[in-house]
Amino acid sequence: MHVGAVLVFTPPKGADATYLRSMLENAVTRNSVARPLRKRARRSLTSLGQWGWDTELEVDLDYHIHRHALPAPGGTGELFDLVSRLHGDPLDCSRPLWEMALIEGLDDGRFAVYVKIHHALTDGVAAMRMLRRRLSSNPDEQNMPALWEQPAAIPAPAGEGSAGFTPFQVSGAAWHTTRSGVGEVVGLVPALADSVHRALHRRGGPLSLSAPASVLNVPVTRGRRFAARSWPLERLRLVAKHADTTVNDVVLTMCAGALRAHLLARHALPEAPLIAMVPVALPDEQPRGQGGNRVGVFMCNLGTRLADPICRLAAIRVSTAEGKAALSGMSPLQTLAAGALGIAPLAAGLLGLPCPVRPPNVIISNVAGSDTPLYWNGARLDALYPVSVPFDGQALNITCSSTGAGISFGLTAAWRAVPALQPFLDDLDGELAALETACGL
Structure with missing residues (x-):
């Protein structure tokens, strides 16, 4: 039940795929992981066997981030053969339900990133939004977050911070939600x-x-x-x-x-x-x-x-x-x-x-x-192939x-x-x- 994507990038002028490797290693060292990717599926006696989410505060990026090199000649056939094998492997339900792989060795000097994420975490539109927020339309922008990192512009969910609802606001919101929900149920x-x-x-x-x-x-x-x-x-x-x-x-x-x-x-x-x-x-x-x-x-x-x-x-x-x-x-x-x-x-x-x-x-x-070209730290995104x-x-x-x-x-x-x-x-x-x-x- 996991979905994914293959992103193919052209390195910026004067660079090759090895520059991405160094940026990847730096990002792993920062050990910053976006909130949705810290969730871990769990079930227990207290949940009566039903699955729910735990927030995984620490994520072992060495497990979730991998590197691969394509065999010669390094064309799209070899790339898609590798993705076929990677996509056939199920995710480990004892860990956050995602993995990413940096793929080097394409014959034209480009590199690829394969992303795998469980459908319980996201649908296609939400996954596209997550990827889009980590890319830029500016080819000169640098110091961008890695695909698994938290973009700075996303606000914290309600309840994570000092600001919140008053009891009266909560009661009013609950009454409005209940009243509209009853109408929707009647219309089912x-x-x-x-x-x-x-x-x-x-x-x-x-x-x-x-x-x-x-x-x-x-x-x-x-x-x-x-x-x-x-x-x-x-x-x-x-x-x-x-x-x-x-x-x-x-x-x-x-x-x-x-x-x-x-x-x-x-x-x-x-x-x-x-x-x-x-x-x-x-x-x-x-x-x-x-x-x-x-x-x-x-x-x-x-x-x-x-x-x-x-x-x-x-x-x-x-x-x-x-x-x-x-x-x-x-x-x-x-x-x-x-x-x-x-x-x-x-x-x-x-x-x-x-x-x-x-x-x-x-x-x-x-x-x-x-509708516009996208970049990651100067590398141009040439194609995004959905894997479902x-x-x-x-x-x-x-x-x-x-x-x-x-x-x-x-x-x-x-x-x-x-x-x-x-x-x-x-x-x-x-x-x-x-x-x-x-x-x-």
Whole structure:
């Protein structure tokens, strides 16, 4: 259940990857760790066996920070092979649930950082925010914190300091929260009923009852495969503009075309269209920098039985519009509850429980990044490749993230369920080219 990212940097002019090593060693010596990364999961008799968080005041950075060197020739293939192996190793639940690795030896003089963090600590949007706050748009800025360190600008949570609420403020806030919470709970029943109604009529929403059986929906083991590639974001924007749709719909259509090609090559394309689970970020009500999960979902018909890419794009545009409309009338609590209903088949698989409903065939998410180039102590961030989690019964995860003028697709798969990921990347490229041709670009 851990997620991660691969960040690829170009050293500043006149420097090489060894300069990062010295800065890394200095940061380890400072022994400063951000608050969310000091939390340790624990359970005991007093918690009745339920998991909770302890704040780990001391973190053994020698355990959490690693260094690796790529074998020759040091290309992206070797980089992603290493990340595949690292991502297959589970985190130690007796320690704070994260690790980072400095990766040297890329043939073009660049270096990479692999970050691994448990999904219980953060969702994709919160993780992106944590990384963004440790980078700068100024290439000349120096003395920046390491990726695991606490940025100075994050305020302390309520209760950590001399300022606080008076008893009257606490009572008033509690009454307001209770009153609004009761209203949201009352609205749960119609919200969930609407989700079931939409699923029965095969309309987009938080729940799907029509996902077909596929070779991607199988039990997973520990091994992982990871591969990634970036494309100019402007190419997707031009397709979206000519098709009068969104970049997110273009992303989903690229994935749909690649999935269709992948399953056709395996002679395993289902008669019914594949269904994708699409996470959406909810308003963040937590203090900045505190991590956590604020995610809803809707299901998207990928139109994989349609041979024409424009027809697939049209089907996806209708499905995403229905999904967004279903979520737009819900409160955050209702969206979370409906999302829990939607992921129930996956949760049942994790717990080993029977479930009459098949899970969605694949997860496809798009996490917004920065529109401007980012730097860390003068080193330019060239790409940020998301590394995610396949579930038991859902062996492929596709996560995208934009950085500057590019958008990166990160594919994380169960080793045994997906034979190879490089052809899938080529199919993504072919689908984008087909969309451009159909749009006259």
